[in-house]
Amino acid sequence: MTQRLITHLRHVDLAVPDLAVQREFFTSTWGLKEEHTDSGLTFLAAEGSPEQYVVRLREATDKRIDLISFGAGDAADVDTLAGRLASEGVRLVTEPGTLQTPGGGYGFRFFDNEGRTVEISSDVAVRQHRPIEEGESVPVRLSHVVVNSADPEATVAFYDRHLGFSLSDTLMHPRMGSMMWFLRTNPWHHSMAIARGPHPSLHHASFELRGVDEYMRGTGRLLRAGVEKIWGPGRHLAGNNTFSYFLDPHGNTVEYTTELDVLDEDTWHPHVYDFSNPEVSDQWGTANAMNEFVAAKSFNDPDKGLFVAPPV
Template identity: 85%
Template sequence: MTERLITHLRHVDLAVPDFDKQLGFYSGTWGLRTEHTDSGLAYLAAEGSPEQYIVRLRQSADKRIDLISFGTATAADVDTLAGQLAADGVQLIGEPDTLQTPGGGYGFRFFDNEGRTVEISSDVEARQHRTIEEGESIPVRLSHVVLNSADPEGTVAFYEKHLAFALSDTLMHPRMGNMMWFMRTNAWHHSMAVARGPHPSLHHASFEMRGIDEYMRGTGRLLRAGVEKIWGPGRHMAGNNTFSYFLDPHGNTVEYTTELEVLDEDTWHPHLYDFTNPEVSDQWGTANAMNEFVAQRSFNDPDKGLFVAPPV
């Protein structure tokens, strides 16, 4: 078993054609703070997070996931992972080096099995942040990222083998088989999940709120603003977290959540949940039904960035 050196999820970077509209949504309606900008680039932080940014937006002709970033504890861990990946034949985009992004640090990038760009980094300067106050309906941190995969079994195996992600739970359907795998890098139930889909793409990015009241206030705030809600509000069984899914201006699904389960990793055993049981999707029974329409919106457009490293 590979030693787990990944400590946490840092940020998700998205490229979009209409940069201004996307930036207005995330920095205004969604509740993130624009911390750094450059020509056609914006780095957005969560007020409650020490991460320099949790979303990066980049102007591009193509809609794509630019990269997903994970942290390690030390530069030595970065070097160890880079060496192990290279030895296993994984394509590195570059050798570990000083990062040229806000907060600096030390890291490298590589392509996963389906061609997504992944960044591993350490020693990024912590951002001055604050405690989110009662009633504030803005994200505290980036909770997790869910990926659509045309080869989900292969993708799960890749992250288990190379980055020591652990399986927390699996969702299955009696006719379609296993459909979603929840994977963790620390005691949070999942930092990433892999969903069976028609093509590689972003399924959704999820943002943690302070608590139930702030989560519901945020859900209501987006509804009043006319943002299209896909699914929710409700509470999943896997992870025991709340959910409200919306579409950003480019059709990416984004989620407000809270109370994601923290596991005792020494005693945890993964469950296999049948999501035809309504309580598996939503324990509360308050969300709209998970139907074909909802599922298709989460498929997203095919990612145009596979095996193409972002320019920044």
């Protein structure tokens, strides 16, 4: 593992054919706040987060992940990461420079091993945010992003070798082998995870709520609104976080969660959990059974943005 210079997850940017429908879902139903708009672009913030935005939506013909953005400590760390990646043969999309997105900052973009666009940035202006009130069932922050990979072992190795991500835990199945790897960039159990899938795509984006009561209120609010629930409510063993998975209007999986473990990184040793054991998937036993039909919902459509940088 290389030296860790990435500090945290900033935002996930999605391209969708129907921007108006997606924006309405994320604001009126999911609980994000529209902070900035531009031609064909919407920047959505979480009320409790200092990040300028946690989701960017762009109207496009093809549905895709536009990019996944991570923070670095300062401009020197951004330059170090860019130089390291270039010297190791990673293809840069943009050189380090001033960002033209809300909050500004300094950053660059590159393609990972499967062609996803990743952005690393520092010095982005802090957004004015507020504490989430008791009983308020809106996201506090973007918790983590999980991607499907057709070659997950290579993808895990890429984020370890080039970006210093640490392995927290692995999920396996006796018949299928290793299936999901949880990666961290700070003491949170994971800010990214890699899932074995038929093709590269978004598996899910997860949003942290204030606590269990707010998480359950949010889950209930989505159910009452008629949003399709895939799986939950329950509590995972890896990460010890709660989960309720839903489908957005374009078929992306989005999750409400809370109480993700914060690790003592000096003493933590990764586990390998067998998720054929029902208590690994759901300690509470309250979620619908995980099976191949439920799992397939999060395979998503093949990402059409691989090795094609978003236009903005």
